Every structure is written in structure tokens, then in C-alpha cells.
Amino acid sequence: MDAYRGFVMTLMAAEMLQFEQLHEAFPASGFWAFLAHHQSHVAWAGCSLHDLIQPSFSFLVGVALPYSMASRAGLGQSPAAQFGRALRRSLILILLGIFLRSTHASQTNFTFEDTLTQIGLGYPFLFLLGKANVRTIWMALAAILVGYWLAFILYPAPGPDFPYAAVGVPADWPEHYSGLMAHFNKNSNLAWAFDTWFLNLFPREKPFLFNGGGYATLSFIPTLGTMLLGLVAGRWLRSGLTQREIVKRFLIAGGVGLAAGLILHISGICPIVKRIWTPAWVLFSGGWCFWLLALFYSLIDVANKRDWAFPLIVVGMNSIAIYCLVHLIDRFIITSLYTHLGQGPFLLLGPAYEQLLVGLVTLGLFYLILRWMYRRKLFIRI
Template identity: 80%
Template sequence: MDAYRGFVMTLMAAELLSFHRLHEAFPDSSFWAFLAHHQDHVPWAGCSLHDLIQPSFSFLVGVALPYSVASQTAHGQPATAQFWRALRRSLILIVLGIFLRSTHAEQTYFTFEDTLTQIGLGYPFLFLLGKTRPQTTWIAFGLILVAYWLAFVLYPVPVTFDYSQVGVPANWPEQYSGLMAHFNKNSNLAWAFDRWFLNLFPRETPFLFNGGGYATLSFIPTLGTMLLGLQAGRWLRSDLTHSALIKRLLIAGAIGLAGGMLLQVAGICPIVKRIWTPAWVLFSGGWCFWLLTFFYSVIDVSGHRKWAFPLVVVGMNSIAIYCLVHLIDRFIIASLYTHLGHGPFLIFGPAYEQLLIGAVTLVIFYAILRWMYRRKLFIRI
């Protein structure tokens, strides 16, 4: 679990490598085109490796919950105290998410679509459902997906609408018609909610739309992703044999992938991360099950642990690396240029400058996390 978490946090930090710069410099290279594609989010529907970072992090929050609850119970904490702790964690995640998004703003930037705030908004409900029977959790999961889909479908599609006013280019190929039109960018239920909700907070200018189409209401289906992780965590803590557990995780992943693709192909619901559609919950959840299976099989079952040690170092301090990347990446890069100049990073030519300075910055981040690991300094919320 720590290695899987470290893997996704490393993917997040690896944005510093700026593969898109190399793709721009070498447009005919399929190698750089492939890496650039998987280091960025898809424009709307579909999925890249980078798109799996947030669902994986959310999924792993669910996986960890049964272990956390069992530990607290073993230490004699009553259920009420555990729930208040969950509420506190929720509040800290929300506040931290807003703080990190506001670091380069003129005033507090109230936004609730980033990873930390989305998890924070859903975490108390995850905790409560974690106290129920698995059957109840599955029922809740199904109700969340159906209710979220139905709410979008019942929100009317605008008949006449100037999409250029909400950041959508004319003749954008990602626009849908028919039933799927209810999930179009910045003309859907979640966008309408944010037009009301986000303007309740003080802002430099009124909120009109999110450039990426991300939305606050995504925390509801994100809870569905966390519930999938919760079920996986329960299976991991059960008395299932290794082979039976791997089989169950693989089947769950296959069902999720097939279900998500079927919903899109049938024209019922597109696979869109930015508004966390039900099809995305199933599709990304399927990948999360399979990624967990890979790390479990290789590390826990086969015993191949040494290769994953750097990932464990990162994964055991996931909040730390999340904050480091958001707070001091620019400071480190500026300091490297101040003290070393551009020369060392131009050794392979200007096209590779961002790749090299990004790699050095990642090494510095890892050195900080390795120092914390050695001294058993782990940031927990």
C-alpha cells in the first residue's frame, strides 16, 4: 500500500520533468509524445496515466480506513472519539487544500475541487460507511452512482448557450449530444452548482467557470472511489488466501473497467475524470484494483521488496511530498539557477533544460523525504 501510494505521488511530482517541453522540441518523436500524453490530463473524456493519480490517492484512503479503525479500536478509542477524529481529519484536509491553492493568490482562493478537499469533504461519510456491513457499503456505492448520474441527467441541457463564455472553444470535439450532453464541459449540473456555491465566498472576481471543468460536487462520486478502496482494504485484512485475494481484486478490476467502458459506448455516461462521472468511478476504480493487485502480488506475495524502497519512502510521507511540490518547487528551481546558473542544465542542449532541472529538484525532494524516513518523521493527518 505504501509503495502504491509512493508510486502515484511520484507521478504527481514528476510533472517537474516537463515532458511536454520535449514533445514540443521533438514533435516527430513518438517516445516524447507518449510520455507527454501520460504526464497530462486528457482534455475531457478518456484516461491517461496522469489521470489515475487522484483516484488512486482517493482509493488508497479507503484501503487504509479498516487498518486505521482497527488500530484505534485496539487502543481502546470509542466509536464517538473515532468519528470526531475523522471530522478533524476532514477539516484539516479541506483547509490544507484551500491553503495550498491560495499560496500564489492575492487572497484566499476558495476552491474545493482539488484532491485534498475532495477527500476531506467525503471522509466523514466514508468513516460512517466503514462501520457498516459490506452489503450496506455496496448498496451505498450503487446509490451514489445512480443518484449522481440521475441528477446530471435531470439538469436541463441549455438550448442556446455561448460556450466561448465558459472556456470551451468553438467546435470543440469533446462536445456530446443526446443523453451524454448532460455531461458536457461547463454547462452541466456541477458547473451550475459552483456558479452559485463558490460565489458565496469572497473572491477577486465572480466565479464564472473552472478552466478545466473541475467541480466541487465531484466529492460525491469520489466517495464512491473511496468506498471501492474500503472494500479492497477489507479484503486485504480478511483471511483470504493470497491466490483468492488476487483473484478477487482482478475480477473487481475487470468489472470496473468493463462497466465504465460499457456506459460510455452505450451513450449512457462518458468516462470523464474532471466531473468524476459514474463511468469514471467504475473505470478508474478498475485500474486502481489492478494496480493494487500488482503491488500486492510483487511485494507482499512474491517478496520482491528492495526495488520498491524509494516508493515506500515517498508513500509513507505522502502529505509531505504533496506540500513540498506545491510550496517550494519554484523556490528550489530558482535557488539552483541562482547558485549554479543555467550552464549545468544545458549540457544536453536547451531542449533538455527543464528535464534536467526537474530531475535535480526531484532528487532534492527525495533526499528530504529520505532524511525524514531515517528519523521516523512522518506527517499524519
């Protein structure tokens, strides 16, 4: 789990390598085009490697819950005390997400669509299902997916005269759908309508009209579905099954999730859209999460090949720390590098590679900080 978590947190931090700039500098290079694509989010429907960061992080919260609950029970904590801790953790995650989103802002930026707040909003419900039987968990997942899909379908789809320009979407945007899937169009769906009411209940510099990326608060509901998939995976890991059987279950679950998501998308029932966390996205991304967990479990636990994963484990065991470092001091470190070293060292390969070299040095400094914390057993837990 720590290696998988470290992998996704490294992908998040690696945004500062800015492969897109290298793709622009070398447009004929398929190599940089490939890396740039997988370091950015798709425009609406579909998936890149970068799109799997948030679902992986959410999935792993579910995987870790059975271990956490067993540990707390072993310490003699009552169910009520454990739930109180879950509520406290939820509140901290929500507030930390808001704080990090408000960095460099003139006032608190009340927004609830980022990874931490989404997990925080759903975590108490995940905890309540933590000791439920497997049948109840699958029923809860089905209720979330069907209910969320139905809620979007019942909300009126945008008509031909819908003012897309007013919500930051070109009227001729190629990602627009018609028919049943039009109910999931960007900034004209149920989740967008909810936020135009909900987010304006908080103090803002100007009224909230839309999110530029189409992200939404209500995505925490299907994100809970992603965490439930992780909860099932965590149960399997602790069930006493053989390693071979665990890997088999991960692979089957992953295949079913990927196939189900694709069928929903291709059939026109529900698009695979990460930004509003559609039910098809829960299944599709959940399938990838099962397969990635199977990969790391097979290499580290089954094949006992651990040495290669040590740097990822260092990052994964302090995931909150690296998340905060990236959001709080990345610009400070980069500015300091230029202040003390000048621009010269980062131009050794030419101007096109400047941001890549700056990013690599910054990532290296982040890793040294995390390695120092690891050696001294300093782990930030929420």
C-alpha cells in the same frame, strides 16, 4: 499500500520534468509523445496515466481505513472519539487544500475541487460506512453512482444557443456530446451550475463564472464512491483470505469496473470523464486502481520482492509531505539551483533538455528530504 501511494505521488511530482516541452522540441518522436500524453490530463473524456493519480490517492484512503479503525479501536478509542477524529481530519484536509491552492494569490482562493478537499469533504461519510457490512457498502456505492448520474440527467442539457464562449469552451469544441451525454458537457452541467452559486458565496476578487478545466466541487460525491471501492479492497486485505484469493478478487473487481465503465461510455449512457468524476469514471478508474493494487500486492507481499520498492515506500509513507513540498517550494528550489549553479549544468544535453535536468535534480532533492525524514521516523499524519 505505501509503495502504490509512493508511485502515484511520484507521478504527481514528476510533472516538473515537463515532457510536453520535449514533445514540442521533437514532434516526430513517438517516445516523447507517449510520455507527454501520460504526464497530462486528457481534454475531457478518456484517461491517461496522469488521470489515475487522484483516483488512486482517493482509493488508497479507503484501503487504509479498516487498518486505521482497527488501530484506534485497539487503543481503546470509542466510536464517538474515532468519528470526532475523522471530522478533524476532514477539516484539516479541506483547509490544507484551500491553503495550497491560495499560494501566491492575493486573497484566499476558496475552491474545493482539488485532491485534498475532495477527500476531506467525503471522508466523514466514508468513516460512517467503515464498519458497515459489505452489502451496505455496495448499496451505498450503487446509490451514489445512480443518484449522481440521475441528478445530471435531470438538469437541462445545453441547447444549441448555449453561450459556450462565456464559460471558456469553444462552441465547436470536439469534446461536446449530443443526446443523453450532452448533460455531461464541460461547464454546462449540473456541477458547473452548482459552483456558479456555491463558490460565489465566498469572498472573491471577481465572480466565479467557470473553472477553466471543468473541475467541480460536487465531484466529492462520486469521489466517495472511489473511496468505497478502496474500502472494499481494504476489507479483503484484512479478511484472512489467502493471498491467491485476494489477488483473484482484485483482478476480477478491476475487470468488472473497467468493462462497466467502457460499456456506459460506448453505449452513450455516461461518458468517462475524470474532471467531473462521472459514474462511468468511478467504475473505469476504480478498475485500474484494483489492478494496480493487485500488481503491487503481488510483487511485494506475495512474491516478497521488496527491495526495488524502497524508494516508493519512502515517498508513500510521507505522501502529505511530498504533496506540500511540490506545491510550496518547487519554485524556490529551482530558483536556488539557477542562483548557485547557473544555467550551464542544465544545458549539458542541449536547451531542449534543460527543464528535464532541472526537474530531475529537484526531484532528487525532494527524495533526499523524504529519505532524511524516513530515517528519523518523521512522518506527517493528518
